[in-house]
Each structure stands twice: as structure tokens, then as C-alpha cells.
Amino acid sequence: MRVKINNTILELVQGDITEQSTESIVNAANTQLLLGGGVAGAIRAKGGPAIQQQCNKLGPTTVGGAVKTTGGNLKAKYVIHTVGPRMGQGDEDNKLRSATVNSLKLADNENIKSISFPAISTGIFGFPVDRCAEIMLRTTIDYLKGQTQLEQAVFCLFTKSDFNIFQDELKRQISNEGNAS
Numbered sequence: 001m002r003v004k005i006n007n008t009i010l011e012l013v014q015g016d017i018t019e020q021s022t023e024s025i026v027n028a029a030n031t032q033l034l035l036g037g038g039v040a041g042a043i044r045a046k047g048g049p050a051i052q053q054q055c056n057k058l059g060p061t062t063v064g065g066a067v068k069t070t071g072g073n074l075k076a077k078y079v080i081h082t083v084g085p086r087m088g089q090g091d092e093d094n095k096l097r098s099a100t101v102n103s104l105k106l107a108d109n110e111n112i113k114s115i116s117f118p119a120i121s122t123g124i125f126g127f128p129v130d131r132c133a134e135i136m137l138r139t140t141i142d143y144l145k146g147q148t149q150l151e152q153a154v155f156c157l158f159t160k161s162d163f164n165i166f167q168d169e170l171k172r173q174i175s176n177e178g179n180a181s
Contacts, residue, residue: 001167003174005144009152012170014163017156018046021075022114024068025156026103028121029081033059033067038123043079047072051079063089064098066106076116080106084121087128093135096121100139107150114152119162129162133169141173 001012017025017039028039033055035044044052054069058081061067066082082103085095099120107115117136121127140153157163 001170003170005141006148008144008148008150010140010144010170011152011154012163012166013154013156014158014160015156016042016158017116017118018042018074020116020154020156022116022152022154023076024078024080024107024112024114025071025074025076025116026118026120027079027081028118028123028125029055029061029083031060031063031083033061033081039118043074047074047079055081064095064102066099066102068106068110078110078112080115082120084125085127086121087126092121092127093131096127096132096135097139100136101143104140104143104148104150104153108148111149113150114154115150116154116156119155119157119166122162129165130169133166134173137166137170137173141177 003010027043035052050072051069058067063083069079071077071079080103082099084099085092119132122129122132
């Protein structure tokens with residue numbers, strides 16, 4: 001599913017984020033920037049050791065923060081590492097908003113034209129997928145309505161179920177606004 005928000009294409013795809021050819025992909029990181037399991041593990045496996053080596057120099061970071069490393073052997077040139085909330089930490093919605101907007105701002109500040117997001121914090125961090133979709137899509141749409149150099153923002157959902165949840169939420173948000181073409 002694709003919509004246009006101002007001059008940026010917002011797109012939903014189902015697949016493996018490590019196979020995305022956007023200029024950057026987002027890693028749902030931990031505060032230590034250790035590439036363990038889930039999305040981070042897949043990025044480490046396909047991207048090679050250079051990504052973890054740069055993470056070691058940049059970490060630790062904060063929940064909601066975002067840092068950039070090489071994409072190593074990935075199709076994406078860069079990986080933007082952001083730390084989403086763990087359920088039960090408190091203030092999870094605002095922390096997820098911060099992780100999303102800080103990733104978008106970092107891409108803009110680094111003149112990156114395209115970015116792919118996973119469903120941040122929905123794996124071992126336990127964040128509900130429907131709530132993640134609502135927050136991440138709303139935050140991204142609001143950001144894209146402002147001044148940005150981003151040409152493409154992709155949400156790459158690993159499972160069909162997650163894709164369907166994000167698709168239903170995007171349709172709901174767009175129909176409530178009527179601002180996208």
C-alpha cells in the first residue's frame with residue numbers, strides 16, 4: 001500500500017527489512033547497541049561485523065534516541081539504530097513516538113532520502129502491534145507534513161498479520177484526514 005504525504009511516498013510492504021533497498025533501514029535496538037536477536041540479529045548476520053563495530057563506539061544510547069552506522073553488506077547504505085520502549089517501563093507511547101521521530105530527524109539531518117522501519121518494540125519488548133501501528137504511522141504522517149527531504153518512508157512488516165494491522169491503521173488514518181493523495 002502506498003500513499004503520498006506532501007512530497008514523500010509512505011509505503012507498507014511485507015518482508016525482510018534486511019532486504020530493503022532504501023538508503024537506510026531502522027534497527028529496533030537495545031540501549032547498549034548490542035545486535036542480539038530479532039531484527040538486530042538479522043541485521044548483524046547479513047550486514048557483517050562493521051555494523052556492530054560502529055555500534056560499540058556509539059553506545060550506549062537512550063530509549064527514544066537514534067544513531068547511525070554503516071549498512072555494511074546490506075543493500076541499505078546505513079542503519080539507523082533506535083531504542084523503543086519495553087512494555088512495563090512506563091510512558092511507552094511517548095518513548096515510541098520519540099524513537100520514530102528521532103529516526104526520521106536523523107535521516108533528514110544526514111540527507112538520507114529513504115528509510116525503512118520495522119514495527120519497533122513489538123518483538124521481545126512486548127509492545128502491542130496495533131498500538132505500535134497507530135503511534136508510528138501517526139508520528140510519521142505528522143512528520144512528513146512538515147519540512148523534510150525524505151522521498152520515501154517504508155514500513156517493512158515481517159508477518160502478514162503485522163502487515164494487515166498496519167494497512168488497516170493506515171487506511172483509517174488516511175480516511176480520517178483526507179490529506180493524502
